[in-house]
Amino acid sequence: MDPRIVVGLDGSAESAAAAHWAAREALLRSVPLHLVHAEERSSPPGIPAARSDVAREWVKALLRDASDELREKHPQLDISTQSFDGRPADSLAGVTATAGMLVLGSRGLGTLTGFFLGSVGMAVIHAVERPVVLVRATEDAIPHARGLHSDRDVVVGIDISRPCDALLAFAFDEASRRACRLRALHSWMLPPLAGSGFAYSPEVNAQIAQSMNTGLDDMLKPWRDMYPAVTLDAQVPIGHASEQLLDTGSEAGLIVVGRRIRRSPIGAHVGPITHAVLHHSTAPVAVIAHE
Template sequence: MTGRIAVGLDGSAESLAAAHWAAREALLHGVPLDLVHSEEWSSSRDISPVTSAEMRSQWAASLLRDTADELRERHPGLDVATRSLDERPAASLAAVAASADMLVLGSRGLGTLAGFVLGSVGMAVIHMTERPVVLVRAGEDAGAHAQGSHRHREVLVGVDTDTPCDALLAFAFEEASRRSCTLRAVHSWTLPPLAGYGAAYDPRVHAQLDLSARAALDDVLKPWRAAYPTVDVAAHTAVGRAAGQLLESGSEAGLIVVGRRIRRSSLGAHIGPVTHAVLHHAKAPVAVIAHA
């Protein structure tokens, strides 16, 4: 841990919500907050490069200053620093993330649906860093009661009992411990093809498989419960697609924790289908944890 939380700021409602979320998170961690604006200013085609750079530099400085002042006023005692970088946003934000405990970014809602549009910068940053990245949508900042909801709404994590991920569980348990909230661990499983449909369906088989799934989940969670004895853990198993279960269970969560595999090759997808679906459709902030 490096002892800082960073947030990318571009002036959008989503990035401002991310800044407020990150401020509350920094207070929970007891660490400073870095507000970072990153944009390559030398490529404007509307006005001369010099004028464009000067105007945008002034705008960025004002954005950073005003946001920092607002956060300090709302959260007395919060240590806030600001940085403006004249570089490509994805690369510079990934570099910032490398020296932070986590990077927080805003993400647009899907029109009338409550969810995310993960833009090219956000997707690229997730690919380029192995640090935790949290995506926050504009509606997450709920004004006066936001501090309480940030602290007490449950943390949700999806658990694959066949290949459990220590990095994912460590992050989820640590977040739940800091917030003094419930950690809901969700494991999804499927019925065998010949036992799940029509006349072949046997409720006794269903019950036995569910019992086995619960036992496997309890086995995975046992050492973590011992390491975090004050965390209230709610273990949940259900038949169905993992993404659907996480989205349903996380509709009122304070944070959903999902993972992505670190791939050294430039070929192939870097974000699996479950994480991809959760990123685009979750109502709650989503933390993406890179793991081997």
Template sequence: MNDLIAVGLDGSAESVAAAHWAAREALLRGVPLHLVHAEEWSSPRAVPVPTADVRRPWSQALLTEAAEALRTAHPQLDVGIRSIDGRPAAVLAHVAANAGMIVLGSRGLGTLMGFVLGSVGMAVIQATVRPVVVVRASEDAVPHPVSRHASRDLVVGIDTSKPCDALLTFAFEEAARRACALHVLHSWSPPPLVGYGGAYEPRIHAQLEMSAKAALDDVLGPWRVKYPAVAVTSRASAGHAATELVDRSSEAGLMVVGRRIRQSPIGAHIGPVAHAVLHHAKGPVAVIAHA
């Protein structure tokens, strides 16, 4: 069941952008695309809830119109539609479990406040181990050719001190599929005493930087061998990982970040770096769950 891409569609500009992005990704992978609409109808006690006979034609029209637009733009695309009653977060998380990827829209608030993923998108990311891609309402809604979808480079952020095989597998396979370059970023934190006395000396800082770059190259070595056709650049820099990734997001065709699969006392979470990138990156973001 993983040989398909699912997209959550609610009629918003963001979800339409997500559908067009997902359509091009499905064509690159040679898999079907499923458009899914999920909605839980409720209202104050005094206001009657629309019956299923009223809701179903509206949902069906929404999905049918979107599917027809995608088929017109991409005649070779296999598009399926499905409307499900239920809480969107729970429905989409269930759909994601049976898909190779799920694509969602994200609402933009401008350059100062960035973007809002929303409770549904956040809940889906926390609930599934499948790749989740978040798309902005931008030029990605325009039905341009697949080749343009694949033209811009990929950027992935990794932590060399922890396992990241799932993250690198996704990034390298996606770059190979798109025939584009892959930029791998690693941000490292200087020791606590750097900035005080002799520890601030440029020579020491340069040595630390060289050590971080060497560790990054060691991690990437086997992947360069496994994917020789992928042009890879790597950079290790001192600073905050989220800041570095967000700064690079405007030039990336896809930003790839990881989410550790772990539970906190208050439930699953996605980590501060992924959270910041999801809310402030300027282009599509893929979140990859890994150990």
């Protein structure tokens, strides 16, 4: 596997923030950074060729200026650039197939900037099975942010009823590299009867919570043993998982969520929890594809 980190650039403030976030991540991992731009440039009949030449020069300047700015801030970083003339989702999936990570800029609220707009942005996430991180243009991501990464928490959402090894491996590794706290959440809802006039007793609620705690602790134990230096805070809050993740992760350095790999084109590739976090989180969000 090629360990480099790939960043999609489109000239927006969000993609610039993504590049600076990715540069610090590349330094943490001691891997190269690869800046790319992908765009379909097929012009309708009658459009002068000069316009395509202008577009190509703009792309060259975009990649050159971004790499120069990052080299000035991080002279020890190995940076390369590449542009693609083709469908962005396909191009990014191809270049990221063996990479360590893909980083994109995101405006949240359902839109990804520039050529990642709307359905194309989701197509990129669906097509890439390597970790994908979406970064907003926040104070922590802009060029003058201090250090490699803040010491803010890494937050990971877990479903204890299904295997989450890829998700946990990424989250523990990130927390270890950053020397920060890892907060692991498994949210749960009260059974339907609890809201229909047949309230469960506190004892029953406590038993359910204890069962959830035990399940989460069992899932986390091998990872605690593997990463003894990571400070782990495991929680089983009551409530909608997306709301709990967004609330807990509002001041986090990174939120880690999963998506199940679907080989069939039919059905959702991103579940409702990950979908909500992607659209509403102000913190960077890592989407980890797993079986």
